[in-house]
Amino acid sequence: MTGLDLTGRTAIVTGASRGIGLSIAQALATAGANVVLTARTQESADAAADLIVGTAIGVGAHVVDEDAARHCVELTVRQFGSVDILINNAGTNPAYGPTIDQDHARFAKIFDVNLWAPVLWTSLVTRAWMGEHGGAVVNTASIGGLSLEPNIGLYNASKAALIHLTEQLAMELSPKIRVNAVAPGVVRTKLAEALWQEQERELSASTALDRIGEPDDVAAAVAFLASDAASWITGETMVIDGGQRLGDVAPFRGGATVGA
Template identity: 75%
Template sequence: MTALDLTGRTAIVTGASRGIGLAIAQAIAAAGGNVVLTARTQEAADAAAAQVTGNAIGVGAHATDEAAARRCVELTVEHFGSVDILVNNAGTNPAYGPVVSQDHGRFAKTFDVNVWAPILWTSLVTEAWMGEHGGAVVNNASIGGLVLDPNIGMYNGAKAALIHLTKQMALELSPAIRVNAIAPGVVRTKLAEALWKDKEDAVATSIALNRIGEPGDIADAVAFLVSDAARWITGEILVIDGGQRLGDAPLFRSGASISV
């Protein structure tokens, strides 16, 4: 077996001030990697980096700000000597309700952050380092990109686009750069609060593994995907949902019966 040893490698994690992004940064650092955490402000980025044990710095860079993203990538190479890993984690969902009820502003923000930003950051790290030296990219999608849900169709549409683009970039950037995506289910984060807050027990019961996810559940999977243990994996979408997509778990558990 290949250990998840990231010693000597450097990762950029976007949207890493809290939740899944921060947990990913902590997991990469725990595996020996250097980590650059981005956030909308320098203060938030510094505060997040202070929560990482290991070699970590924070950089204020909004995910869709091309100039700030370019500066971040350049700083990463200057400071650590490489950028071997990119985790496009930043995400947002300002568009709630039916798709046809959304305005252009909410559409643009949803797709700019969830779709354009991963393309932007991937292009920058490819140009700066990975194109010549190789590397691994992980995009944070969602199981929403694989299913239909009421009221979050715009967000799910953006994540579906990201899933498609993950496969596209995996081919375009092969063989030097591996590109994969994760598709988390309901996780205890601020972004996903509307899906579990005040109804956690009911949501947990409906999931095969009987709980909602924690940021660390996602982070461990990402650490695997960017390591040599996943060296022959590219263009894949790793669903991490505790069995949520399998169906309503209580209907299938031992002892359950259905009247016909």
């Protein structure tokens, strides 16, 4: 599909030092894009950029630091001449347990990073380049934003809000800028360790495609949404979960022969 070719375009990926963000950066670079990877520190950003096969630089920019974010966007435009793709990937979840047991500091951190940062960065790239020239924004949400589960209620609420924000921005920024989201299931990342590390076998067995996700699974979908192959898609949230949201597959298997 020639529409997947990103040669000549430039992408910023927030929270790209590891996991899904790093895989997204590599997928975009493989498709031909210049990629700017952000992390909390310059050292982490540089280390991540050094892992990319392709044209990539690292920029230390905590996603909720407006001055750092503005510097990153301005540097990107100066160095590469454009900012055509923004991946709002940075996320956090310092809160675990019943929602009413959480404090305001945890609440504020989750919503600042998971919701305010995408607003901030989208605003900056729109004013710096995309508002005039067009572009694509992809937000990293979660299937938790589409369902209910114990102990991570604030995180899931922030992702539900991000899904709504994706639709809102798709309307407000049309027709120049497409805005979409991906909603991964449980993926093998450090952020999600509590969800899979001690129970990967059981989780895989209950998932339709019989495994948890890998960062590359999400990265491939993000690269598609950022490309011209998705040129008539906006305001959508693509679920990438191996069928986890369908529910426990075990009762459906039951030893029956396929096609019998």
